[in-house]
Structure formats: C-alpha cells, structure tokens
Amino acid sequence: MNPVLKAALWMSGSIGSFSIMAVAGREVATQLDTFEIMMYRSVVGVIVVCALLTVTGSWAQVQTARIGTHLMRNLAHFTGQNLWFYAVTVIPLAQVFALEFTSPIWVIVLSPLILGERLTAVRAFAAIMGFIGILIVARPDMAGITPGVITAASSAIFFALTMMLTKKLTRNEGIASILFWLTAMQLVMGLIMAGYDGDIAVPDMQAAPWVFLIGCAGLLAHYCLTNALAIAPATVVVPIDFIRLPTIAIIGMLVYGEVIDIWVFVGAAVIFAGNYINIWVETRASKPL
DSSP: OOHHHHHHHHHHHHHHHHHHHHHHHHHHTTTOOHHHHHHHHHHHHHHHHHHHHHHHTOGGGOOOTTHHHHHHHHHHHHHHHHHHHHHHHHSOHHHHHHHHTTHHHHHHHHHHHHTOOOOOHHHHHHHHHHHHHHHHHHOOSTTTOOHHHHHHHHHHHHHHHHHHHHHHHHTTOOHHHHHHHHHHHHHHHHHHHHHTTSOOOOOOTTTHHHHHHHHHHHHHHHHHHHHHHHHSOHHHHHHHHTTHHHHHHHHHHHHHOOOOOHHHHHHHHHHHHHHHHHHHHHHHHHSOO
C-alpha cells in the first residue's frame, strides 16, 4: 500500500479518536469534574497498557532511570488535559481544536530554553504567524476573551511542554515505558486531585460508556498519530491532521447546534500555515545534498 495512503488511514483513526474524546468529555461533564475524568481515563489506560505489556512480554522495557523526566512530562500533560477537558465544555469544539493547533508554535518558542535548540528566522516567522492566528481565533475584545478561550490556549502550552519532554525521553526509552508511566502517574495525580475533598463521583450507567471511550480514545489517538509519523513525513501528516478542525466543527453543529464561525477557520489556517512552513523548511534542510 502507498505510504501516504497508509498514513492517511492511521490519521483517520487519530482524527476520529480525538473527536470522540471531545464529545465524550462534554457528555460526562455534568457528572464528573475534569480531575475525575482524568482519574477514570487513567484507570482505563492502566488496565489496557498493563494488559498489552503482559501479552507482548514487554515489561522489561519499562525503565525507572529517567523517572524525574517522566514525572515532569506527566505533570505537564495532566495539567494540559484538564484544561482541555474544561474548554470543550464551555466553548465551541472547533475553537478548542483551533487553539490546540498552536502547540507546535509553543514548541518553537520554548525549545531553546528546554531542549537547547536554535531559534532560526523561519521558526521565529512561524511563531509570529501562530500568534496572529491565535488573535484571529480568539478576537481579543471584552467578549472574546473568556475562561474557555484562556484554558484552551493554555492547554496548548502544556501540550507543547509534553511534546518536548517526550522528545527527551524517546532518545533513551521506548513507547512501552512512556505509556506505562503516563497512565500510572496520571492515575495517582487524578486520585489526589479528585479525592482531595473526600468526594469522588462515580459515573452512572449512562456516563460509564463515555468514560470508557475517553480512556480508549486517548490511547488510540496517540498510537495512530505515532504510526502515521513513522510511515510518512510530517509534511504529509500535518495537513491530514488539520482535517480534525472541519470534522469537529461539523460534529459540533450537528450534535450541539454550534454555529460554524468562519474566523475560527481563518485563524486556524494562519496557524496551520506557520506550522507547515516551519516543517517544510526543516524537512528540506535535513535532507542530504
């Protein structure tokens, strides 16, 4: 099968999983707060990951040498995911996804500080385009800046931190170790944050399937995205991933009656252009002459 077609098939799984997770998060928000959602998501994740490690005999791949980096990564991801789940309950889903696309822009901005990478002129230009896109999506007037917009934009920063710390871990550890510590640590974090007041809500029979979907969709989305990037270059995968925006906009319109805002698409297109230009230039520069 053609590599581009194979990558597109994997990305369809990623797009569908992210969309399911957004809808499921909104559906259970009336019963569970974001900490409880993350706790139950991690319960499902721990069960699935431990089962896969046992079946494949991969427990030896789980390492503890870089446990501190795992902890920082999972604190960043836990924070970002909580902010994301809150955002999907209070602002249009398309707006959440558009602001989430700024994560690579934040990687460009923060990588010189965290990874010691150089800030080139192209990366700086991409970052500026990304911030212009944020302004178009959020339209920062008194009505445009809401808690939902702030949390969605903030989640992108924490997802960027997650990406960079994941990059550090992948230099020495495999996906099995990263996924195990992701689910195990975030289960503990969820238990602490959901139970600090001594009251953890239990989902009823109506909410339980949505909670299960959140746990499975979260793992599947990242698994599909990782496989797509392994098959095809980022210059192919990123445009396909952008299909998430119109997909979730249509879902929001059909399921929740959300109005499709053309300015969200305009801003997202500017953000996408900045990301794509940077990836295209970086890819060409890395090719041997």
